[in-house]
Amino acid sequence: MSAPSARVNVTLPNEQGLHARPSALIVRTANKFEAVVTMRVGERSADCKSIMEVMMLASPQGTILAFEASGADASAAVQALAELVGRGFGE
Amino acid sequence: MERLKGIMVSDGIAIGVAVIVGNVDREVPELQVTRAHVPRELERFDEAVAAVAEDLRKLKETTRAALGDVSEIINTYLAFLEDEISILRPIRRLISGDRDEAATAVVRHFRTLMEELRGLPEPLPSRIPDLLDIQRRLVSHLQGVSSRALPDKLPKNSVIIADDLTPTQAASLDRQRVVGFATVHGGPASHTAILARHLGIPALVGLGSALGNVPAGARVIVDGFNQDLVVQPDAATVRNAQVRMRRLQQKASGEVGESRTRDGTQIDLHGNIDSDLGARELKQQGVAGIGLHRTEYLFLGREHAPNEDFQTQHYARLLRAMGQRPVVIRTMDFGSDKWDPRIQAGREPNPALGLRSLRLSFAYGDIFKTQLRAVLRASVHGNARILFPMVTDAEEFLRARAALHEAMAELRREGLAFCESLPVGAMLELPVTALVAPALFAEADFVSIGSNDLIQYSLAVDRTNPEVASLFVPQHPGVLKLMQLAVQAARATGKPITVCGEIAGMSRFTPLLVGLGFTSLSMATSRLREIAEAVRNCHDAACRELTEAVLAAPGPLAADRLLDAFHGIRATRSTRRG
Numbered sequence: 066m067s068a069p070s071a072r073v074n075v076t077l078p079n080e081q082g083l084h085a086r087p088s089a090l091i092v093r094t095a096n097k098f099e100a101v102v103t104m105r106v107g108e109r110s111a112d113c114k115s116i117m118e119v120m121m122l123a124s125p126q127g128t129i130l131a132f133e134a135s136g137a138d139a140s141a142a143v144q145a146l147a148e149l150v151g152r153g154f155g156e
Numbered sequence: 157m158e159r160l161k162g163i164m165v166s167d168g169i170a171i172g173v174a175v176i177v178g179n180v181d182r183e184v185p186e187l188q189v190t191r192a193h194v195p196r197e198l199e200r201f202d203e204a205v206a207a208v209a210e211d212l213r214k215l216k217e218t219t220r221a222a223l224g225d226v227s228e229i230i231n232t233y234l235a236f237l238e239d240e241i242s243i244l245r246p247i248r249r250l251i252s253g254d255r256d257e258a259a260t261a262v263v264r265h266f267r268t269l270m271e272e273l274r275g276l277p278e279p280l281p282s283r284i285p286d287l288l289d290i291q292r293r294l295v296s297h298l299q300g301v302s303s304r305a306l307p308d309k310l311p312k313n314s315v316i317i318a319d320d321l322t323p324t325q326a327a328s329l330d331r332q333r334v335v336g337f338a339t340v341h342g343g344p345a346s347h348t349a350i351l352a353r354h355l356g357i358p359a360l361v362g363l364g365s366a367l368g369n370v371p372a373g374a375r376v377i378v379d380g381f382n383q384d385l386v387v388q389p390d391a392a393t394v395r396n397a398q399v400r401m402r403r404l405q406q407k408a409s410g411e412v413g414e415s416r417t418r419d420g421t422q423i424d425l426h427g428n429i430d431s432d433l434g435a436r437e438l439k440q441q442g443v444a445g446i447g448l449h450r451t452e453y454l455f456l457g458r459e460h461a462p463n464e465d466f467q468t469q470h471y472a473r474l475l476r477a478m479g480q481r482p483v484v485i486r487t488m489d490f491g492s493d494k495w496d497p498r499i500q501a502g503r504e505p506n507p508a509l510g511l512r513s514l515r516l517s518f519a520y521g522d523i524f525k526t527q528l529r530a531v532l533r534a535s536v537h538g539n540a541r542i543l544f545p546m547v548t549d550a551e552e553f554l555r556a557r558a559a560l561h562e563a564m565a566e567l568r569r570e571g572l573a574f575c576e577s578l579p580v581g582a583m584l585e586l587p588v589t590a591l592v593a594p595a596l597f598a599e600a601d602f603v604s605i606g607s608n609d610l611i612q613y614s615l616a617v618d619r620t621n622p623e624v625a626s627l628f629v630p631q632h633p634g635v636l637k638l639m640q641l642a643v644q645a646a647r648a649t650g651k652p653i654t655v656c657g658e659i660a661g662m663s664r665f666t667p668l669l670v671g672l673g674f675t676s677l678s679m680a681t682s683r684l685r686e687i688a689e690a691v692r693n694c695h696d697a698a699c700r701e702l703t704e705a706v707l708a709a710p711g712p713l714a715a716d717r718l719l720d721a722f723h724g725i726r727a728t729r730s731t732r733r734g
Binding site: 082084088089092112114115117120 | 277
């Protein structure tokens with residue numbers, strides 16, 4: 066992936082951490098965009114269009130998720146994801 | 157003709173046709189194809205993914221609020237089916253690289269995925285059943301079997317036979333055509349049990365692996381009274397069941413009638429109810445109120461607990477339907493079967509002694525508080541009471557009540573109305589609770605005895621385990637002694653006590669409960685008329701004598717003989733009186 070053209074950090078508020086439902090929501094949101102979107106947690110990262118990759122990071126509450134994107138709509142993509150996480154996935 | 161012993165979790169009798177719902181893992185032989193066949197396998201795989209996704213989308217559309225919102229679960233399934241990177245591409249690689257047959261590749265890759273999930277912290281391993289379900293659907297499709305596991309069109313009078321129903325299966329049932337359920341596993345709080353009680357049709361669980369031998373399409377009788385499933389019954393058995401079904405229908409409708417003993421002691425009869433269906437009919441039948449509203453049904457088939465507004469509306473509907481009659485709303489009481497796959501640890505070595513019932517509510521304080529707020533907000537619509545399940549002692553009761561007070565304080569701050577004087581009760585289900593009942597009564601406004609758990613925990617018998625189910629004996633003198641302690645504590649404080657386990661709805665035990673001094677019973681609505689009649693046959697003094705004799709009996713067999721003798725005597729007495 067080319068150098069990310071947009072990046073945003075957000076803290077995971079969900080008590081249950083990033084389990085299946087919020088992971089599915091991340092994927093659904095990411096799929097709305099052309100951009101390649103990655104979620105970075107410390108050293109590890111996941112493609113935001115893969116629910117398994119997102120889930121496997123097993124991020125507990127309070128984890129800092131770094132969304133990075135490159136592509137035409139990169140900044141809109143990271144913004145949408147940050148907003149989704151920020152309001153706790155509506156939980 | 158064969159009889160399989162089970163545990164009744166929803167009563168009644170039904171005669172129908174066995175419909176086998178296979179949850180059982182299909183053996184998938186590991187197969188390879190020739191290089192020439194690889195493109196075809198890839199195509200078959202993509203078709204299977206599309207077809208399974210389509211089935212799920214259809215299910216999502218056809219399943220509406222009535223059975224809980226499964227759409228969140230389905231959305232998650234769909235996300236798995238759209239995961240190119242971790243699921244679809246690796247499977248395609250197994251097909252093209254290793255020349256795996258499509259179903260083989262699916263099973264191999266899902267096995268790897270599940271292994272990985274198993275190593276991660278909770279709640280992630282709890283998703284393994286979801287992956288298994290998706291794998292099953294894909295494999296079924298590839299093997300040309302109905303991928304829905306449920307037949308497209310159920311025959312009329314279907315009796316659903318399954319291992320245990322998954323929430324998606326429960327949601328997709330054509331309920332017009334189902335007359336009964338029978339499952340290998342499951343307990344009183346399983347999805348099958350909750351669904352059956354909601355629909356008001358009989359269900360037996362814990363029938364064991366022998367259920368696997370029932371042939372599809374066979375005639376079966378689900379007999380909640382004898383607690384057995386009759387497979388291929390003979391003509392006489394069918395006739396007998398038909399007669400009892402008719403009698404039951406007559407009994408279930410119409411006025412319950414007086415429930416005063418021959419000596420004039422009033423015994424209040426209440427109904428147990430799972431949903432708001434049937435509340436109006438209950439009122440028309442003339443019951444004293446709803447003695448136990450189980451709220452687990454509200455949570456069924458959802459990935460998340462229902463929100464506050466949804467719950468408030470539900471409780472308000474129920475309260476309005478009952479007018480000024482009391483409605484006891486029991487807060488969520490999940491046992492080893494929990495509605496939420498994240499909570500469903502499934503890894504508890506001993507769920508009956510684990511994180512269940514009120515303990516579970518404490519552990520999931522947010523969900524608990526949402527429910528408390530909803531009950532409070534609904535309380536202005538009728539005569540509500542709140543009941544906490546499986547309260548161990550006064551201290552635990554105070555902890556639960558503190559959560560309620562916290563919810564009240566929040567509502568006050570938000571300016572939302574609720575009934576300030578809402579009575580708060582405790583369910584007595586543990587032997588130890590009976591021993592410390594006076595302290596509990598000092599705090600609680602009322603107490604309800606949950607006899608099923610009280611018996612289970614007193615006798616250390618899991619009645620869903622066929623090996624020991626026969627040891628589940630309500631008439632055990634020790635169990636009755638515990639109930640006596642509870643009723644004595646109630647009398648000392650002048651606070652109400654109700655029996656609301658199954659024993660309350662079994663006329664064989666009515667004289668014992670009257671003899672112990674209970675004046676309030678709550679039962680399945682279909683039992684109301686039968687119990688009212690049993691009450692009308694009771695002589696207070698004779699009941700007390702019987703109870704004293706049973707309390708003094710050396711064990712359950714002697715107690716049973718005393719009951720036999722009593723019912724024999726009573727029968728001749730009432731005949732003589734004409």
